[in-house]
Amino acid sequence: MAQYGRIFMVSSRSVRPNSLVLCNLSAGFCNFVDSPELPHWFKYPESQKNYVDSDDFVLLSKLEFLEDSGTSWKADNCRLDYRRASHDKDDIDVDKICRILKLNFTSVEAVVEAFDGCNVNISEDLVNKIFKRYSNDWISAFGFFMWATMQVGYKHSPDSYDMMVDILGKSKEFEVMWRLVDDMVRLGGLVSLATITKVMRRLAGAGRWGDAITTFKRIDSFGIKKDTVAMNILLDTLCKERSVKHARDAFMEVKNEVPPNASSFNTLIHGWCKAQKLEEARRTMEEMVEFGFHPCVVTYTSLIEAYCLEKNFRMVDKILVEMRAHGCHPNVVTYTIIMHSLGKAKEIQEAFMVYEKMKADGCTPDTSFYNSLIYILCKVGRLRDANDIYEEMHKNGITPDITTFNTLISAACNHSQVENALKLLFSMQEIYCKPNIKTYSPLLKLCCKMKWVKILLYLLGHMFKQDISLDLSIYGLLVRGLCRNGKIVQSCLFFEEMVLKGFTPQQHTYNILIKELQRMNMDRAKMKIQKYMLQAESMKLPSFHPVDKHCSQ
DNA sequence: TGAAGTTTAA
Numbered sequence: 001m002a003q004y005g006r007i008f009m010v011s012s013r014s015v016r017p018n019s020l021v022l023c024n025l026s027a028g029f030c031n032f033v034d035s036p037e038l039p040h041w042f043k044y045p046e047s048q049k050n051y052v053d054s055d056d057f058v059l060l061s062k063l064e065f066l067e068d069s070g071t072s073w074k075a076d077n078c079r080l081d082y083r084r085a086s087h088d089k090d091d092i093d094v095d096k097i098c099r100i101l102k103l104n105f106t107s108v109e110a111v112v113e114a115f116d117g118c119n120v121n122i123s124e125d126l127v128n129k130i131f132k133r134y135s136n137d138w139i140s141a142f143g144f145f146m147w148a149t150m151q152v153g154y155k156h157s158p159d160s161y162d163m164m165v166d167i168l169g170k171s172k173e174f175e176v177m178w179r180l181v182d183d184m185v186r187l188g189g190l191v192s193l194a195t196i197t198k199v200m201r202r203l204a205g206a207g208r209w210g211d212a213i214t215t216f217k218r219i220d221s222f223g224i225k226k227d228t229v230a231m232n233i234l235l236d237t238l239c240k241e242r243s244v245k246h247a248r249d250a251f252m253e254v255k256n257e258v259p260p261n262a263s264s265f266n267t268l269i270h271g272w273c274k275a276q277k278l279e280e281a282r283r284t285m286e287e288m289v290e291f292g293f294h295p296c297v298v299t300y301t302s303l304i305e306a307y308c309l310e311k312n313f314r315m316v317d318k319i320l321v322e323m324r325a326h327g328c329h330p331n332v333v334t335y336t337i338i339m340h341s342l343g344k345a346k347e348i349q350e351a352f353m354v355y356e357k358m359k360a361d362g363c364t365p366d367t368s369f370y371n372s373l374i375y376i377l378c379k380v381g382r383l384r385d386a387n388d389i390y391e392e393m394h395k396n397g398i399t400p401d402i403t404t405f406n407t408l409i410s411a412a413c414n415h416s417q418v419e420n421a422l423k424l425l426f427s428m429q430e431i432y433c434k435p436n437i438k439t440y441s442p443l444l445k446l447c448c449k450m451k452w453v454k455i456l457l458y459l460l461g462h463m464f465k466q467d468i469s470l471d472l473s474i475y476g477l478l479v480r481g482l483c484r485n486g487k488i489v490q491s492c493l494f495f496e497e498m499v500l501k502g503f504t505p506q507q508h509t510y511n512i513l514i515k516e517l518q519r520m521n522m523d524r525a526k527m528k529i530q531k532y533m534l535q536a537e538s539m540k541l542p543s544f545h546p547v548d549k550h551c552s553q
Numbered sequence: 554t555g556a557a558g559t560t561t562a563a
Contacts, residue, residue, distance in 0.1 A: 236555055262556080266556040267555090268556095302557055335558090336558040340558070340559070368559045369558080372559045375559065409560095438560060473562090
């Protein structure tokens with residue numbers, strides 16, 4: 001069973017001590033209320049009633065944050081226990097490694113040293129798990145990588161190498177990244193187009209478009225062929241990383257050496273369309289024709305998207321006519337774009353007409369189309385209709401995906417329909433659809449609003465088990481929410497954790513916490529929080545990049 | 554993510 005398959009245990013199963021159980025909501029288990037903090041449908045199993053009024057499952061018993069406890073406040077023995085260690089055999093080594101890495105090393109060498117004599121069974125799976133968990137912490141990831149490299153009998157797989165390259169690129173540690181790539185070249189057989197793709201993507205993502213282009217130009221030196229596929233990746237990367245102009249320049253420079261194909265042009269046209277430069281898009285289309293390629297659905301759909309962005313639906317219709325004249329038919333992607341932007345422009349009736357027209361055209365909706373439809377219905381408050389569409393998907397054999405669930409869960413939470421939201425979370429589990437941070441964040445928000453602290457911490461525990469890390473806004477929400485709900489200690493602990501993770505708490509969040517600590521006369525705790533805030537602000541120096549746009553899950 | 558579409562706030 002997948003790891004997240006254990007998230008919610010139903011009451012018929014055996015339950016570990018301290019586990020909460022979310023009941024089968026529709027089955028009417030709602031006959032007792034455990035605590036005023038809990039909604040009526042959320043209950044503990046009979047066998048767990050002892051735990052009902054204790055917060056043991058929330059925090060370790062020693063709460064050293066409390067005033068006058070006389071002990072030092074060490075992160076390690078006063079941590080949030082929602083991240084209870086896993087009991088799976090497979091995860092024991094992961095836990096062991098994480099325990100070492102928790103010490104927040106400041107150099108790669110220190111990490112390598114800390115692992116000296118560490119007895120774990122290294123496997124590719126283990127390495128990749130650690131990389132996933134530490135993808136925002138290059139020192140930990142690279143230190144562990146180096147240590148594993150030195151272990152006799154173990155060799156990293158090409159995939160692990162690529163992941164490491166990507167982590168270094170994401171952290172903008174380009175010198176270290178290049179040294180690793182050079183090693184890979186020297187060792188032989190490790191650099192692939194996938195490696196170079198990651199390198200170019202991370203360079204372009206950091207605004208080093210020229211370096212990305214140079215990498216492509218000397219791609220032979222890595223043992224990779226300089227062909228159309230590689231060129232298209234470069235063009236796409238430059239366009240997606242906000243520089244269609246660099247993409248055009250690079251194209252001009254290499255098009256005589258590397259023969260372009262229709263995709264090369266479509267990539268550039270899409271780049272211009274996203275940048276709202278329609279004249280340039282048209283010009284590229286002409287060039288495409290000169291090269292002997294016909295514009296296709298992809299080409300026209302890009303144009304349509306650009307006009308949709310301008311809400312110029314008359315031009316959208318004109319393009320539809322134009323494309324049909326060229327024997328080119330709109331497909332589900334084209335219809336999704338049109339319907340979605342009509343919906344966003346609050347033209348719901350028109351949006352529905354697109355749906356009808358699409359069906360009349362014999363074009364079948366897919367998951368993304370349904371997701372879009374569900375989204376625009378939720379946006380105007382038509383949750384019932386959205387749910388009907390969800391049912392329709394099932395009937396038509398179209399499987400919902402994470403976006404479907406996230407959209408519906410978020411809408412349910414916005415309308416305080418928590419039961420529905422949690423039912424959807426159960427359904428995800430049933431079809432092995434792994435939730436992400438966006439799945440949980442509306443639920444966490446609602447828990448804060450409704451003062452359901454226990455469910456809140458329970459959900460956090462499950463997020464942690466699935467390696468879903470919290471972001472700045474969730475940390476802020478938790479610090480404020482727990483503070484307002486009388487859980488000042490937990491609030492402080494989350495504040496500490498967010499600073500240690502490299503986030504700078506919002507001033508607003510900080511003020512709320514300090515005010516509450518003052519009100520409670522918790523002077524020592526207040527001083528600690530002030531110290532953490534200073535630490536966070538001092539880390540905001542230019543060279544420090546806690547999280548960039550690629551860091552989200 | 555990777556030639557086009559879907560989640561994102563008061």
